[in-house]
Amino acid sequence: MGISMSNQNQSEIQIKGIREGLLVTVSDGKWEDIQNSLLLQIQEKEKFFKGAKLALEVGIREMHAAELGVLRDRLADRDIGLWAVLSSSPVTEQNAQVLGLATKVSTPKAERKIKTPDNTIPGENAVFINRTVRSGFKVLSHEHIVVMGDVNPGGEIIAGGSIIIWGKCRGLVHAGADGDETAVICALELAPMHLRIANYFATSPKGKGKPQPELAKVVNGQVVAETWKLKAR
CATH class of the missing domain: 2.160.20.70 (Pectate Lyase C-like)
Structure with a gap:
């Protein structure tokens, strides 16, 4: 189940569990406000986030290495590891790689349904x-x-x-x-x-x-x- 929160600037943060930890998805808005909203939510749910591995999904947002570095350090102060940044922006992706962050996460493959013929033999009492x-x-x-x-x-x-x-x-x-x-x-x-x-x-x-x-x-x-x-x- 995802967790969502809106601040006064209508920036939205969605959090859901994935195989590697937590995936945080942010919408458009001023980055400073979004970052503060995320840190506030972490503070309010400290036990939930403590020790978590976090992947950040920012969409087409262009982010500088310095911005990502600051977020990584502030999360580390709260015992949270930022290990991946997902973005459709080549600039953001390149800056994340410079910091040694992953830019992809694994997604579970859908189970392949194999249709088998009905060969059930009806029984009798x-x-x-x-x-x-x-x-x-x-x-x-x-x-x-x-x-x-x-x-x-x-x-x-x-x-x-x-x-x-x-x-x-x-x-x-x-x-x-x-x-x-x-x-x-x-x-x-x-x-x-x-x-x-x-x-x-x-x-x-x-x-x-x-x-x-x-x-x-x-x-x-x-x-x-x-x-x-x-x-x-």
Whole structure:
């Protein structure tokens, strides 16, 4: 936030923070009045200015080296360092350089905004069960259900959406209980006592061989199981 002050001669001083310290911008007017106004403001806000590094912006004003030197010394007496003078006047710029003052300050570059394509994939609600569902326990939800564990014989999972079991499925599982025939049932080992998707039933055949991750779904009015492989869609 800038600070501004006007004196009786309508000279105006604006002060704002920059990376290197404070930037003081002065308008047209008698230099002696502007200098006195600046020093008065510094006196009134001594704690704010103490130890500050100050850059002076004077626009097209032509300033002699002696004027800049006096200001630098008077600021130094107040523990303020004048380190730069900014001006569009070649005379002022040259005189500032003679005194060893900088004539440019760094300005932060505007952040480059990179427009990225909208590749957000909409998600769906699900119930997450971080335990094994043991015999006598039932999990019921109108959403999807994810089980991080086994579903033991006698355990039940009933979901309005799909069911994903990161473990062995040996209990009763019913996906698409609200009639969703696109629901699926996935498990690292799919050997349920009873499996149902929407209104379609299936049972696990005996002697299936080596357990493997499987996915059950409805195809042409029948529940079929296939190897569960992750793939891009």
